[in-house]
Amino acid sequence: MTFSVNIIGLIIGMILNMVLGMLWYSPLLFAKPWMKESGVTQEDVDNPEGMGKVYGMTGLTALITSYVIGFLITNLNITSIFTGILFAIILWLGTDLSSLVKNWGFENRTIKLGIINHGYDLAVYILITIVFVLFK
DSSP states (O other), rough: OEEEEEEOOOOOHHHHHHHHHHHHTTTTHHHHHHHHHTTOOHHHHHTTTTHHHHHHHHHHHHHHHHHHHHHHHHHOOOOOOHHHHHHHHHHHHHHHHHHHHHHHHHOOOOOOHHHHHHHHHHHHHHHHHHHHHHOO
């Protein structure tokens, strides 16, 4: 087992995660339904106070997500995009789907909000997996 991952894949994966998040939660895609379902207002979004910390932590978690997926791709020796996408879906099913159900069942969050938030995670897993397969 190796703990090293392709540094280019790591950085590109982190950047793609952040860029996709900006698009996913923008008015272009899911901003309005996400705000409605989560109870966030435009005023909340426009308030810059504390956002530096949020974006910093988001960047750190994007880096960690990219590393973990790269680690798994490397150690599972996944070399084809099809197998990589299948792996990303299985990873999502085993990690995010259970969170979606718990958030809906115990926190009274809507399934729609779960699909928006966890759909983003699935898209990220797939993108980062493809990056690491290509840069292997």
